[in-house]
Structures are given as C-alpha cells and as structure tokens.
Amino acid sequence: MIRINEIKLSLDEDIEKIPEKISKKLRIKPEEILKYQIYRESIDARKRDQINLVYTADVAVKNEGKILERYRDVAKTPDFRYKDIPHGDKTLNHRPVVIGTGPAGLFAGLILAQRGYKPILLERGQDVDTRTEDVKNFWQGKELNAESNVQFGEGGAGTFSDGKLTTRIKDIRVRKVLEELVDARSPEEILYSYKPHIGTDILKTVVRNIRNKIIELDGEVQFGSKVTNLYIENGRITGVEVNDTERIETNEVILAIGHSARDTYEMLYTSGVKIRQKPFSIGVRIEHPQEIINQSQYKAFAEHPRLGAADYRLTYQGKNGRAVYTFCMCPGGMVVAAASERNTVVTNGMSEYARDQENANSALLVQVNTEDFGGDHPLAGVDFQRKWEEAAFVLGGKDYHAPCQRVGDFLNNRPSTEIGHVKPSYLPGVIPTDLSRCLPDFVIEAMREALPALDRKLKGFAMEDALMTGVETRSSAPIRIERDEETMESLTVKGLYPVGEGGGYAGGIVSAAVDGIKAAEKIIGRYKPIR
Structure with a gap:
C-alpha cells in the first residue's frame, strides 16, 4: 500500500468521500483504488472562518509503481505491524x-x-x-x-x-x-x-x-x-x-x-x-460549562456535530519556579470521588464515550519537588499526598464530601459560601470553603498566578463561577x-x-x-x- 497525506474534508463532507478525494489527488479513476484504510485523522482549525478534517490514508491502487514515480510526496506505507519476538530456550519451572x-x-x-x-x-x-x-x-x-x-x-x-x-x-x-x-x-x-x-x-x-x-x-x-x-x-x-x-x-x-x-x-x-x-504534582479539579470550552476552542463552529466536545491542554510557568498545567481533561464529563484509603478525599475526572455531560473538567496541577516531601525516606512522597488528602476530608465535613471554591473567590482570597451557576458533578457532594486550607502555600500561590494567564490562552478558563474541587493528588x-x-x-x-x-x-x-x-x-x- 502507499500512504497519502493531506486529504482534506470540510466539516460538512462525509467521511465516505475520502476515496473520491484520493482519486482526485492521484489523478486516477475511482475504480483504480483497490482498498484504503484511514491511518490518522486531525483537525485543522488555524483559520477562524474554516475548520477542516485532515486525513492520512493507506491505499492499495492499480499501477502502484507509476504512482510512486509520479508523486514525490507519496511513499510506500511503513510496516507498523507488531512482530512477536523469538522465544528463549530456558525452561520455566513455574508459571509467570x-x-x-x-x-x-x-x-x-x-x-x-x-x-x-x-x-x-x-x-x-x-x-x-x-x-x-x-x-x-x-x-x-x-x-x-x-x-x-x-x-x-x-x-x-x-x-x-x-x-x-x-x-x-x-x-x-x-x-x-x-x-x-x-x-x-x-x-x-x-x-x-x-x-x-x-x-x-x-x-x-x-x-x-x-x-x-x-x-x-x-x-x-x-x-x-x-x-x-x-x-x-x-x-x-x-x-x-x-x-x-x-x-x-x-x-x-x-x-x-x-x-x-x-x-x-x-x-x-x-x-x-x-x-x-519521584516528583509529582497536586492540585484540584476545575469545572466549566462544556459550552464555554466549545465556544472558546471552535468559535462559530462550536455546535457542529462533527467536532463533538472540545478539550484543551494548558501550561504556565510560575514565578515561584513551579510548573502549572492542566491534566487528564475530561470533556463532557464529571469529577469523581477517587479515594482508596478511609478518611481521605481524592478527586479525579471521568467521561463516558459520548462526552455529553453538561460540564468539562480537568486537573489543574502544580509541580511538587522531592525537596517538598519533608524527609529522605523513599516513601515520604506518599506521606505528603496523604497529609493533604486527610486535610481535604476534614474540610469537606468528614463524610467524603469534597471541599470546593469558586474561581472568583479563590482569586480574591475569600472562602466560598455558595455555588454559582456551574453545578458541581462530584458525588456524594461538595462543601463550599477555602481550598488554601487543604493545599500547600506554594500550590495556592502558583494557581492564583496561573489562572488569569491561562484565561488569556483559553477565554473563560478563569470565569467567576468556574468551580475548583480538591484535592487531586494521584496524577502519578x-x-x-x-x-x-x-x-x-x-x-x-x-x-x-x-x-x-x-x-x-x-x-x-x-x-x-x-x-x-x-x-x-x-x-x-x-x-x-x-x-
């Protein structure tokens, strides 16, 4: 087979038009295409007034040799099949x-x-x-x-x-x-x-x-x-x-x-x-209405069914030397209770295949260095995680409710007393409060600095009613x-x-x-x- 790049479809063109696009690109008749398979799909959203779906396809055609001679940007499809390694000659005394x-x-x-x-x-x-x-x-x-x-x-x-x-x-x-x-x-x-x-x-x-x-x-x-x-x-x-x-x-x-x-x-x-x-990161889950993310990422095409729920990936380098970034973004999903030890609160994110829930959520994390662990024991990082998970459990009312705070309140250094129009998805429930009581000072400092900067990259990210739920400690x-x-x-x-x-x-x-x-x-x- 040969690999064809840059096969473009508009959002309103069906994927079944790919063979037609291939025949035009290679200047051959459709019946000369013996078979094809899609290798990669991507989205080209660089133009504000146009979004295209771009495909790479592997194609079997008649007269393959002539096609390869005619087009410099067409090549044989690489062999990406997994190959079994040869087995050894020693005898296993017991099952692995x-x-x-x-x-x-x-x-x-x-x-x-x-x-x-x-x-x-x-x-x-x-x-x-x-x-x-x-x-x-x-x-x-x-x-x-x-x-x-x-x-x-x-x-x-x-x-x-x-x-x-x-x-x-x-x-x-x-x-x-x-x-x-x-x-x-x-x-x-x-x-x-x-x-x-x-x-x-x-x-x-x-x-x-x-x-x-x-x-x-x-x-x-x-x-x-x-x-x-x-x-x-x-x-x-x-x-x-x-x-x-x-x-x-x-x-x-x-x-x-x-x-x-x-x-x-x-x-x-x-x-x-x-x-x-080993270093890792901790922080919170941040929730927005999915429609806000769609509009920010896709502009006029936000509701197009071919695009689905938009996602994002954001990074920021804090003045205190800490990297701040989003992780495991869940479009159209929910924040979930992920504790594995009693008397701790741990959050994570989850989406179903359809990604059709009202909110988008992502981890908003801050880099933690081994020097922050407070000890040289190899498992000191575990103790560090557990300390903040237990603090979140207490702050949430000691019944696995999670502490949360509106972004506007967080940025203004005031506890939240109520939920805004972004409804929390976390079960069994949330308690509006002050997240600075269950996260290290350097994490709070870095997130407060990062949120306005990330909002400039993704409009609406630091919206007043966006909801932060703590704590996320198990990113790695x-x-x-x-x-x-x-x-x-x-x-x-x-x-x-x-x-x-x-x-x-x-x-x-x-x-x-x-x-x-x-x-x-x-x-x-x-x-x-x-x-």
Whole structure:
C-alpha cells in the first residue's frame, strides 16, 4: 500500500468521500483504488472562518509503481505491524505471575497468554462489574470499600477516567495496543483518531473482554488477591504470598500495581526492593460549562456535530519556579470521588464515550519537588499526598464530601459560601470553603498566578463561577521502583519487573500497556512457552 497525506474534508463532507478525494489527488479513476484504510485523522482549525478534517490514508491502487514515480510526496506505507519476538530456550519451572490488572498488567498478561506462557494475574480489587457497584455505592454516600474503588480493581484507575489513548511515545507496540483494544470491542476509530478515547462506559466492556481472552488462552485471573509478601532467595524472586496465607511459587513476576498501592509500596520497601522518591504534582479539579470550552476552542463552529466536545491542554510557568498545567481533561464529563484509603478525599475526572455531560473538567496541577516531601525516606512522597488528602476530608465535613471554591473567590482570597451557576458533578457532594486550607502555600500561590494567564490562552478558563474541587493528588506515583533498563528487572531482586504507572515508568493507558508488553517480552525472550 502507499500512504497519502493531506486529504482534506470540510466539516460538512462525509467521511465516505475520502476515496473520491484520493482519486482526485492521484489523478486516477475511482475504480483504480483497490482498498484504503484511514491511518490518522486531525483537525485543522488555524483559520477562524474554516475548520477542516485532515486525513492520512493507506491505499492499495492499480499501477502502484507509476504512482510512486509520479508523486514525490507519496511513499510506500511503513510496516507498523507488531512482530512477536523469538522465544528463549530456558525452561520455566513455574508459571509467570502478573500483579495488577491495570493497562500494564492486562497487556503483559495478554502477551504472555498469546505466546503460551499461561500467566497468573493477581488483582487485589474486584472484577469490573462488582467494582462498578462498589464505586456506585460509595458515590451514593455508602461506605468506601478500600479494596474495590476507583483506584483498585480490574482495569486499574483508567477504568474510571476518560479512557484517553493519546501518548507521546513512538513505539511499534502502540499499534498493537490499539488493535487489541479494537478486538476487545473498542470503537475502530481509535486506530486513527487524532485524540483517541474510549470512555469509561465502553472501557468496562473492553477490560472484561481482554480478561476473557487471557483465560481462553489458558491464563488465570484471580480477584480479591492482594500480594502481601515476596519470597526472595539469593536476590531472586521465588514466590509471592497472597492475602497473608497462600504461597504461589514463581520465578518471574511482573509488578504492575498502579500508583495508589501504598501498602504494597511499604511491603516492597521492607522486602529490600530498591525504591526512590519521584516528583509529582497536586492540585484540584476545575469545572466549566462544556459550552464555554466549545465556544472558546471552535468559535462559530462550536455546535457542529462533527467536532463533538472540545478539550484543551494548558501550561504556565510560575514565578515561584513551579510548573502549572492542566491534566487528564475530561470533556463532557464529571469529577469523581477517587479515594482508596478511609478518611481521605481524592478527586479525579471521568467521561463516558459520548462526552455529553453538561460540564468539562480537568486537573489543574502544580509541580511538587522531592525537596517538598519533608524527609529522605523513599516513601515520604506518599506521606505528603496523604497529609493533604486527610486535610481535604476534614474540610469537606468528614463524610467524603469534597471541599470546593469558586474561581472568583479563590482569586480574591475569600472562602466560598455558595455555588454559582456551574453545578458541581462530584458525588456524594461538595462543601463550599477555602481550598488554601487543604493545599500547600506554594500550590495556592502558583494557581492564583496561573489562572488569569491561562484565561488569556483559553477565554473563560478563569470565569467567576468556574468551580475548583480538591484535592487531586494521584496524577502519578510519588516513587520509582528502580530497575535495570536493559532487563527491566528490579535492581535488587532478579525476576521482578516493575512496570507502568505504579513503578514510576508510564503516564497513561497506552504508555503503561506498552511498558507491560516490554516486560512480557523480556520473559518470552528468555524462556520457552509452557506446554
């Protein structure tokens, strides 16, 4: 096939017109196009009075050689297919174990299962259906389940998110991840969309289907199975303990625990696994009416159905040296209660596939350095997070309501006493107050400085009634589990592969999945499949 760039459609032209555009661009008859597939879609909104959808397509045509000779900007389509690595020749004495079923763990398990290694996946939380009920109950004001919540359970923290699949990494495995997601019932458009997303509603089905595929391939998935100890002999893993009772013998463990498994961090540190502090960010969730974001981004085209709900990504460098930025923006979504420990308040954002809720929300975060942790212990960042989560819990009334503040009040350094016309989406509810009581002074200072500057980039961002809800502390892990970059094994425990967000090595669904695949490949490249 050959790759054709810059195929433009107006917003009112149907995507089915792409073959016609290709034939005109190549000056060939439509019947000379044997087949085509969209490789990438983007939006060109540089002109105020015009927005175009721009496509790159891979096309099979008659007389391909002549086309390549005629056009300098047309080339053969690169081979982006994922290729299985050759397996090793050593014998596995025990089945490999994957701890965690977030993106890194699920894809590590899937690759191992596809190649015949019969992995055992251990998940401390519950399957996605049970987990969804547990989360729903918590949001309705019932008790927090500390082992089944927005952070813990099948699919990881990403299950209750926007399901964004954007990534900055350039890796052939990205395509493998996207294709497996489509095979598991994700929308096919994620293969080419300029900002692909699944949405939490579809993502639940997808992770269930991946789990079933692993099981069909002789893998095993165990829920309610928290790893409580590692068995290590002469610097090598020999097994794991589950729920303080069961021992599973294994010499290969992929550690995909997610960024909130604080008790597991403690266990790893006690076991001699080398961990170091890592910077992260904290802040709030900020909510606006979605129509304000649409109008600011798309102007006269704001209501066009082809564009959907607009998003944004904003950055600012504070005078105090702190980076301020938006993160995990959820168009047409909601702010969610994401606590995993009792007596804490943690916020996150979530959208369904349609992105059709009234509000847009995003994290508004400020850089936190390791010097801010107040100690040299590798887990000092966890204590720093917990301090502000507990402060938010108290400020919200000690019943998992979240503290909030209108942007106008925040900028004028006065507590909020009521909600404006931006209605909060957070459940079980919010308490208007003063967010400076649950965030560090340097975070408050940087956000107050940044908001007017960000408003100049995105009109309406600092609108009076925009609502800030605190606190967001789990944007990334506060630690890194150190590993050898060649073997991906822990520096202190052979056969232990820390991966994904929990290991401090990834920043989203796709990048975490790719990291999990890489670890699985290390095992495959060393051992023969299990017969």
